[in-house]
Amino acid sequence: MLSLYGTEISSRLLLGTALYPSPAILGDAVKASRTEIVTVSLRREAAGGRTGEKFWSLIQSLGVRVLPNTAGCHSVKEAVTTAKMAREVFSTNWIKLEVIGNHDTLQPDVFGLVEAARILAADGFQVFPYTTDDLVVAERLLEAGCKILMPWCAPIGSARGPQNVEALRSLRGHFPDTPLIVDAGIGRPSHAAAVMELGFDAVLLNTAVAKAGDPIGMATAFAKAIEAGRAAFLAGMLEPRDMAVPSTPLIGKAVFS
Amino acid sequence: MKALVKGAGVAGLTAAYELATRGAIVTVADPCRDMTRTASWFAGGMLAPDCERESAEQIVQDLGLDAADWWETVLPGHVTRAGTLVVAAGRDTSELARFASRTNGFQTLGDEEIGTLEPDLGGRFRLALHFVREAHLDPRAALTALRDRLERKGVSFVETEPGWTKRFDVTIDCTGMARAKADMQLRGVRGEMLILHTPDVSLSRPIRLLHPRFPVYVVPRADHRFMVGATMIESDAAGAITARSMMELLNAAYTVHSAFAEAEIVESGVGIRPAFPDNLPRVTRNGDVIQINGLYRHGFLLAPAMARQAANLAFSQNTTTEHNHEACH
Numbered sequence: 242m243l244s245l246y247g248t249e250i251s252s253r254l255l256l257g258t259a260l261y262p263s264p265a266i267l268g269d270a271v272k273a274s275r276t277e278i279v280t281v282s283l284r285r286e287a288a289g290g291r292t293g294e295k296f297w298s299l300i301q302s303l304g305v306r307v308l309p310n311t312a313g314c315h316s317v318k319e320a321v322t323t324a325k326m327a328r329e330v331f332s333t334n335w336i337k338l339e340v341i342g343n344h345d346t347l348q349p350d351v352f353g354l355v356e357a358a359r360i361l362a363a364d365g366f367q368v369f370p371y372t373t374d375d376l377v378v379a380e381r382l383l384e385a386g387c388k389i390l391m392p393w394c395a396p397i398g399s400a401r402g403p404q405n406v407e408a409l410r411s412l413r414g415h416f417p418d419t420p421l422i423v424d425a426g427i428g429r430p431s432h433a434a435a436v437m438e439l440g441f442d443a444v445l446l447n448t449a450v451a452k453a454g455d456p457i458g459m460a461t462a463f464a465k466a467i468e469a470g471r472a473a474f475l476a477g478m479l480e481p482r483d484m485a486v487p488s489t490p491l492i493g494k495a496v497f498s
Numbered sequence: 499m500k501a502l503v504k505g506a507g508v509a510g511l512t513a514a515y516e517l518a519t520r521g522a523i524v525t526v527a528d529p530c531r532d533m534t535r536t537a538s539w540f541a542g543g544m545l546a547p548d549c550e551r552e553s554a555e556q557i558v559q560d561l562g563l564d565a566a567d568w569w570e571t572v573l574p575g576h577v578t579r580a581g582t583l584v585v586a587a588g589r590d591t592s593e594l595a596r597f598a599s600r601t602n603g604f605q606t607l608g609d610e611e612i613g614t615l616e617p618d619l620g621g622r623f624r625l626a627l628h629f630v631r632e633a634h635l636d637p638r639a640a641l642t643a644l645r646d647r648l649e650r651k652g653v654s655f656v657e658t659e660p661g662w663t664k665r666f667d668v669t670i671d672c673t674g675m676a677r678a679k680a681d682m683q684l685r686g687v688r689g690e691m692l693i694l695h696t697p698d699v700s701l702s703r704p705i706r707l708l709h710p711r712f713p714v715y716v717v718p719r720a721d722h723r724f725m726v727g728a729t730m731i732e733s734d735a736a737g738a739i740t741a742r743s744m745m746e747l748l749n750a751a752y753t754v755h756s757a758f759a760e761a762e763i764v765e766s767g768v769g770i771r772p773a774f775p776d777n778l779p780r781v782t783r784n785g786d787v788i789q790i791n792g793l794y795r796h797g798f799l800l801a802p803a804m805a806r807q808a809a810n811l812a813f814s815q816n817t818t819t820e821h822n823h824e825a826c827h
Contacts, residue, residue: 262555295685296685299685
């Protein structure tokens with residue numbers, strides 16, 4: 242079991258709720274993935290501060306825990322205000338904190354992120370910070386009061402998979418007891434399996450499932466890959482070797498050439 | 499047969515046409531005399547079953563294939579059959595590959611072919627998909643002409659619903675979002691659009707600009723006017739267009755052609771699309787009331803098929819009550 246701020250979670254897949262062909266397909270994908278946590282953007286679905294009540298009730302009817310996020314916030318103030326709104330709307334202290342530094346690539350502003358995390362943690366929020374794979378930023382986030390880290394493995398929506406495996410390994414090595422969730426950049430199930438094999442605790446996805454030809458089928462595929470990666474990590478994998486090493490003994494072979 | 503059609507948006511008018519053509523005496527009731535408060539008024543008017551397949555289910559493509567023929571037959575001269583051109587900015591060309599892998603019925607064009615087909619876009623895009631069998635119309639001209647056509651056929655239009663609905667053999671409810679209070683499954687999906695005017699751009703067909711987060715289309719209308727749309731926001735708030743949405747729409751138009759930077763913004767509009775959870779339309783019957791609803795972003799594309807289904811139900815000899823006949827399931 243994975244413990245996130247004291248809540249026991251058995252599925253290691255977290256799913257975003259944007260960009261699906263329809264709410265019905267979103268619902269079926271959530272069921273197929275057996276995820277227990279979905280992220281919801283307060284800003285993305287809001288128009289002039291008002292939101293689609295029926296869309297919320299569809300999300301709530303899925304019976305999963307909601308992790309609201311501050312997607313689209315470009316400043317500390319904006320992110321803090323959005324987090325507080327989300328706490329009211331969803332009655333949860335959980336917040337996936339995003340402070341965007343670059344409008345085009347949606348790269349996190351790690352300076353603003355640390356500042357916003359400190360403010361929100363002091364206000365009783367349980368912060369899930371969306372960050373880069375930078376080790377020092379990770380340390381600062383933990384100092385600010387975060388008990389979970391959500392590093393990217395590639396830019397959001399890029400579907401490129403793990404770009405800097407050494408940085409991800411380094412994070413895992415430095416923070417063995419902190420839940421680490423890879424958020425953003427996953428394109429296919431093999432990417433998810435790869436980061437789970439590195440020992441990451443969970444994976445958060447959205448576009449890779451929502452924009453797949455068959456989102457429900459892809460949700461199932463990711464669930465299996467994430468389980469496989471986790472099981473492989475726990476089972477212990479062989480390290481690569483420079484030489485071929487046959488699994489059958491050479492001694493006793495009839496002909497040596 | 500005497501039929502009452504409630505709602506004079508695209509669903510109501512197409513249903514009225516199908517019923518009247520088959521011999522029914524039809525009355526259309528809508529409190530809005532000028533149609534500018536219907537979602538249909540803000541539609542793009544693309545008859546694009548092949549492009550829509552990118553995000554919609556197969557049934558949308560199947561039901562939409564005959565739409566251009568229906569509109570051309572009913573309103574000769576209103577339909578332009580020039581296909582749809584799908585483009586992407588240079589850095590988003592992988593979106594074209596993704597779009598192509600989800601759709602069919604297109605030809606891949608290089609920059610020279612793009613320039614031949616759509617001279618004003620020559621040299622602006624290296625790669626495009628041309629969906630050859632698609633068409634478009636001007637929704638406002640089409641709605642107005644269809645209403646005239648119906649009046650000439652003897653259909654009467656009233657603003658207040660007749661109190662004596664018992665006089666009607668069948669009622670077709672096409673009131674869209676007005677049903678959302680009574681039908682918990684029906685929700686609104688907000689769409690914001692702009693109309694731009696510039697003599698510096700000429701286009702012959704709808705241009706879809708792919709973008710990972712914000713796909714947008716530009717549809718040419720008469721007199722160098724262009725409809726730019728449309729946002730898809732999970733909300734039924736009907737307030738004016740937001741600054742963010744306007745910036746995104748204008749950015750998209752500017753990406754299609756830089757001369758849009760100098761265009762006049764003639765109008766901004768907001769329509770609330772009625773949608774069911776699967777984003778598919780439904781024709782349902784309960785006693786002598788037939789509902790057409792949930793046309794979502796496919797009003798002009800799917801209204802003819804829904805109207806035919808509703809007319810079939812209305813004229814079916816089967817008098818037993820049929821609950822929740824779902825057109826798409």
